[in-house]
Amino acid sequence: MTIRLRAHHLLCLLTYVGKGYSPAFTANYDRVAERLSRGEDVLLVSGPDDVCAPLLDEPEPHCLNESVVERDRLAAQDVEELLAQSIRVGASLDLDAAILARMRQAFSAGRVRKACGSCEWNELCSTIAAGGYSDTLVHRSASPGKG
Structure with a gap:
């Protein structure tokens, strides 16, 4: 299956630790995090x-x-x-371990944070990044073909 994500959720998933707007939102996001961790592809949507x-x-x-x-x-x-790849509506993305690590490093360094400025979760995400992403729920195995 494929997970439909809007572009800013590519950043949100980096720091997702099981907190959200409501219990229903959090339960749903937990399921999405599990699917991402299993290696399902991402389809970018508007x-x-x-x-x-x-x-x-x-x-x-x-x-x-x-x-x-x-x-x-x-x-x-x-x-x-x-x-260095298309992040446009309709593009597919495989969030493998290398890409997640690269995105998290850039997030920690502030290089991919323009979208986060006015977000109510910005402070929490900064704290999670500063803590090394230890409690995040989206993980991928470094082994090829494993999620």
């Missing part, structure tokens, strides 16, 4: 994705806000530059 799904039942889901669309644009620019 707008709400597999992570956002539980928020769509809210009266005014923030995932539809223009500020979130801008966050996607900034994240796509940063990640595309870092990985």
Whole structure:
């Protein structure tokens, strides 16, 4: 299967430790983290994705806000530059161990953080990065073909 992600969630997954907007959101994100860790491919989408799904039942889901669309644009620019590959809607991405390590190193160094400036989770993510990502839920094996 394929996981549908919007661009800024490529950054969020780096520091995801099981905290979120609601119990339903967190339970869903835990499942997405498991799937990513097993090696499922990512399909980049515009707008709400597999992570956002539980928020769509809210009266005014923030995932539809223009500020979130801008966050996607900034994240796509940063990640595309870092990985030297297309981070556009419709592109596929295999988040293997090497790519995750590279993205986490760049995140810790502040090189892929433009999208994070106005995010309410920014401080938590900074703390997790400073702690070496030890409690994060998205992991990949370094072995080829293993997730």
